[in-house]
Amino acid sequence: MSKIIVMTSGKGGVGKTTSSAAFATGLALRGFKTVVIDFDVGLRNLDLVMGCERRVVFDFINVINGEAKLNQALIKDKRIENLYILPTSQTRDKDALTREGVEKVLNELSKDFDYILCDSPAGIERGALMSLYFADHAIIVTNPEVSSVRDSDRILGVLNSRSRRAEQGLEPVTQQLLLTRYDPERVEKGEMLKVDDVLEILAIPLLGVIPESQAVLRASNVGMPVILDEVSNAGLAYSDAVGRFLGEDIEHRFVTPQKKGLFSRLLRRSA
Amino acid sequence: MSSASQVAERDVPFQLRGNSFTMMVLKVFAPTSPNFFTQLNVKVRQAPNFFHNAPVVLDFDDLPESIVFDLGAFVAQVQALHLLPVGFQGGPQPVREAAMAVGLTPMPSGRAAKLEEVVKAPDPRQPDQQTPIPAPQVLIEVVHRPTVVVTEPVRSGMRVYAEKTDLIVTSSVSPGAELLADGNIHVYGALRGRALAGFSGDANARIFCHSLEAEVLSVAGNYRVSEDIGSDFYKKAVQVFLRDGVLSMDLLKTA
Numbered sequence: 001m002s003k004i005i006v007m008t009s010g011k012g013g014v015g016k017t018t019s020s021a022a023f024a025t026g027l028a029l030r031g032f033k034t035v036v037i038d039f040d041v042g043l044r045n046l047d048l049v050m051g052c053e054r055r056v057v058f059d060f061i062n063v064i065n066g067e068a069k070l071n072q073a074l075i076k077d078k079r080i081e082n083l084y085i086l087p088t089s090q091t092r093d094k095d096a097l098t099r100e101g102v103e104k105v106l107n108e109l110s111k112d113f114d115y116i117l118c119d120s121p122a123g124i125e126r127g128a129l130m131s132l133y134f135a136d137h138a139i140i141v142t143n144p145e146v147s148s149v150r151d152s153d154r155i156l157g158v159l160n161s162r163s164r165r166a167e168q169g170l171e172p173v174t175q176q177l178l179l180t181r182y183d184p185e186r187v188e189k190g191e192m193l194k195v196d197d198v199l200e201i202l203a204i205p206l207l208g209v210i211p212e213s214q215a216v217l218r219a220s221n222v223g224m225p226v227i228l229d230e231v232s233n234a235g236l237a238y239s240d241a242v243g244r245f246l247g248e249d250i251e252h253r254f255v256t257p258q259k260k261g262l263f264s265r266l267l268r269r270s271a
Numbered sequence: 272m273s274s275a276s277q278v279a280e281r282d283v284p285f286q287l288r289g290n291s292f293t294m295m296v297l298k299v300f301a302p303t304s305p306n307f308f309t310q311l312n313v314k315v316r317q318a319p320n321f322f323h324n325a326p327v328v329l330d331f332d333d334l335p336e337s338i339v340f341d342l343g344a345f346v347a348q349v350q351a352l353h354l355l356p357v358g359f360q361g362g363p364q365p366v367r368e369a370a371m372a373v374g375l376t377p378m379p380s381g382r383a384a385k386l387e388e389v390v391k392a393p394d395p396r397q398p399d400q401q402t403p404i405p406a407p408q409v410l411i412e413v414v415h416r417p418t419v420v421v422t423e424p425v426r427s428g429m430r431v432y433a434e435k436t437d438l439i440v441t442s443s444v445s446p447g448a449e450l451l452a453d454g455n456i457h458v459y460g461a462l463r464g465r466a467l468a469g470f471s472g473d474a475n476a477r478i479f480c481h482s483l484e485a486e487v488l489s490v491a492g493n494y495r496v497s498e499d500i501g502s503d504f505y506k507k508a509v510q511v512f513l514r515d516g517v518l519s520m521d522l523l524k525t526a
Contacts, residue, residue, distance in 0.1 A: 124428075150427050150445075150446055150447055151427075153426045153427040153428075153445045153446075153447070154426060154427040154428040154447065156424075156426050157425075157426030157427060157428050157429045157448075158428075160423065160426070161429070200461075201443075201445060201446075201463070203424045203442070203443060
């Protein structure tokens, strides 16, 4: 049985798609057959971040509508074995997502894949609801600032009340926090919320802290999931998070301002 | 509430409102037993203040179909113990008719929560009493709505309403979440959202919380927003209640 993960946040621009791309790549790198689905119908971005935008012929919505077969829409990643992307439509809107249609596609994918990662759009409307409805596990992407934390809190409430698991009274969706764009120096100055402040409000386990890094934008622009950038803090932090997700015990790093030690540690690591 | 609507309300000579009352149910198994009132009297004397003029509902559900007894005399004897039978539930048809005839109100049955089987509690002052008195069983139940208990965090955008009862939250209440209760509200995590106790107008309702960081506090419609909550109370254990109609706060002192 495959596991369905939703990457969600409520708020936009916090790094859901970046995290989805990185996380799916990380799972595939560890040998799990993984597909990442773009639920942001009409604002298609995942294909860009994954660097496969020029190979999109059919999409998720075509499959839902029966206009294409799943195999025609799935794009196999060129870099990594076991990694597939199901892009979405740029010309339709979220109403094209029907619960039956999404369920049909997920059922079909779950025959072949170990992990199905759903990249949620922002908001708490149809697109977000559809992306989280069938989830077994939710990764909540949050930035260390109050509005993002509040929106994440809201989406946690939605997960607890409107997911399939909630509606059918099954085991609740497991939830973990991915704190992104964390800048330890600004936290120290009091300009950003501390990890503990966020955890105090959201009260869910911490999956990882991704430091603010120029590598993220650079990676997005060239269509390479940042996790493949093995010298960047962000890439390493995503790799740690994937390890933790799979049950490994990995200490959190990049949460305090690093002085000279950082550089030497990185050199040692990449050597 | 605008003053116009307050004036308008005062012009009307009455106001109809729904309300709920806690009442005892006296479950009657053997009304003809000679020990019935002796035992009931013992029970009443254990807590005379509690039982004095307490309204009770007579529950005839467990009476045998064929039972014959003088209901009027029975009710009179119950009244002699300073209990006030106000209604009844269940029972064979003849008993029901007799109960209506003496002015008892038929109550909808089936919601009683069993609290304690009082008859089972032995009298500690008579430890040597080996054989319990057989025959009449008197079972007193208190009709109440169970308190609503929430153990999960109450998230932003969530709304929890404890209708006609109390609300207990053992976790935290996030900003943007809303707690409503017709009774009291207890929050054992941090209270960061809104809490409205006495939502249907009970001015005796209170809010108790371990760490007060609320956006809005209200008891029976008297409210305060976080700006008006003094820093003396911020993140403190506090109770909120109406003192002479004014929303007041006290630190909860432990020890």
